[in-house]
Amino acid sequence: MSESAVTDSGETDPRHESREGRNLFGRIALFVRQVISELKRVVTPTREELIRYIWVVLAFVAVMMLIVFAMDFVFNWLAAKVFGG
Template sequence: MSESPAEAVHDGAGAREGKRRNVFARIALFVRQVVGELRKVVTPTRSELINYTIVVLVFVTVVMLFVTALDYVIGLGVLAVFGD
């Protein structure tokens, strides 16, 4: 379907002789590879998107609570060591 990055940049003879493709050929190759990868992308359904969004929001909330608790405990420790 598409070339691997190693094959794309260097063909067999060019790699041994130290030759590189010109800049326009490399850009064209990059664009072809990007289009090939974008064709593999699957758009999530509406229900999947809602589920992923809920998972992210719950995770962010849990991490936020953890950081808040850690900040509070460290603040108490600093007050205990250095006083009011």
């Protein structure tokens, strides 16, 4: 079922207000309200989660560096064989 459906009380969901009939300042105010609403939902990670995420990112970067290094080495070797080194 759609989130923008009418509730039992007959009101629409305030998160999905219509842009129709709003002037520029009304649309800006709506945007700011929606941004604040979304920022209230943000959950900051705990220290342990943050450290785990850092290690995952560092491991991913290390693996990608190894892949790029290996491809560079192989292509350099192939170019030297083809064009005479």
